[in-house]
């Protein structure tokens with residue numbers, strides 16, 4: 001059996017099409033574009049690539065974007081005051097502070113300083129809590145992307161056993177918070193695993209839907225997957241590849257070649273969850289602007 005490939009690129013394309021109308025309505029109603037500000041501290045090459053991709057997508061969709069780049073030695077106070085001034089900036093509907101931050105900055109305090117109404121990354125404790133109790137919240141982009149992929153791909157988690165490997169605040173835990181909710185396309189029985197989980201292969205083999213967010217190349221092997229399971233690979237890992245121009249290639253946390261032989265559906269890396277993360281950031285930015293100015297916005301999952 002060879003698995004169906006769940007294309008994040010394709011589903012992300014549907015999200016962009018979905019955003020065209022609200023972006024147009026916002027332009028007519030408030031005579032400006034939705035606005036996203038990205039704060040980048042330092043010159044981490046991976047962060048620079050992510051920020052560039054986000055800015056390019058904003059331009060493509062007609063979302064105003066502002067990039068604030070601070071020196072790697074910028075003080076904690078400097079980053080805080082940048083965030084506070086963006087909170088007051090009326091042209092900005094969404095604020096994203098690119099992580100990781102340099103060690104002199106306390107990440108949690110900086111995230112706490114973002115106005116929850118502009119927290120399009122969904123990391124502010126207010127949004128984290130609201131998501132957990134099932135109130136309207138900004139949903140973090142990668143977990144949101146995973147959920148939309150399952151719902152739009154025709155793999156509803158309702159009534160299924162979902163096993164998530166990885167309990168980070170930005171990926172594993174919010175996926176748990178979404179899928180355990182009493183609502184359409186959720187209602188799953190969710191098991192959250194981590195490095196202290198005993199007998200991990202036994203647990204992963206019990207999953208109807210297996211979500212890997214570990215950060216270890218090819219960690220999930222075929223013997224850890226139930227035949228016919230749906231496998232979502234969040235991982236992005238660089239592995240050496242002398243055949244590639246830059247000396248490396250990107251692989252997921254799932255051993256794709258072998259797992260795709262027994263899963264019923266699988267996300268590729270690249271081209272899976274990655275494109276969805278950017279799409280959901282654009283979605284949250286347009287949603288934020290629509291909410292602030294009471295412009296009608298049809299949710300992508302109804």
Ligand code: NDP
Pocket residue numbers: 142165166167168169170171172193194195196197200213214215216234235236237273274277
């Ligand atoms: P973290 O390092 O924050 O978390 C990794 C999790 O994996 C931890 O909970 C850890 O357990 C668990 N883990 C590590 N080793 C094992 C093991 N041997 N057995 C079981 N569990 C293990 O990573 P992130 O959540 O930030 O990211 C995970 C992956 O997703 C990375 O590859 C990252 O690059 C990728 N990513 C992709 C995005 C996208 O857009 N596609 C966006 C964000 C992340 P413990 O808590 O016990 O240490």
